[in-house]
Amino acid sequence: xxxxxxxxxxxxxxxxxxxxxxxxxxxxxxxxxxxxxxxxxxxxxxxxxxxxxxxxxxxxxxxxxxxxxxxxxxxxxxxxxxxx
Numbered sequence: 001x002x003x004x005x006x007x008x009x010x011x012x013x014x015x016x017x018x019x020x021x022x023x024x025x026x027x028x029x030x031x032x033x034x035x036x037x038x039x040x041x042x043x044x045x046x047x048x049x050x051x052x053x054x055x056x057x058x059x060x061x062x063x064x065x066x067x068x069x070x071x072x073x074x075x076x077x078x079x080x081x082x083x084x
Contacts, residue, residue: 001080001081001082001083002080002081002083003078003079003080004023004026004078004079005066005067005076005077005078005079006020006021006076006077006079007064007066007068007071007074007075007076007077008033008037008074008075008076008077009071009074010073010074011034011036011037011040011073014037014040014043014075017075018043018046018047018050021046021047021050021051021077021079022050023050023051023054023079023081024050024051024052024053025053025081026051026053026054026079026080026081027053027054027055027080027081027082028054028055028057028079028080028082029047029050029051029054029055029056029057029077029078029079029080030057030058030077030078030079030080031047031056031057031058031059031075031076031077031078032058032059032061032064032065032075032076032077032078033058033060033061033064033074033075033076034060034061034064034072034073034074034075035060036073037075038058038060044056047077051079054079064076
């Protein structure tokens, strides 16, 4: 299994962060984010475009945990490819 984690620091960085997200071979995309990400126009569509084959699961949080620590108001993604 291959796992890639990415983090978008602030909602103002959403466009650039989603552009860097490209993971067309991901089977599963987990998204943990502050509510303002999920309510942003085009957010889900951009996730779907970045990972077209992936099952998309997401939830809002009261803090996002990444390898860099705990953040507030950010978006953490976890892309997984099972190799099937």
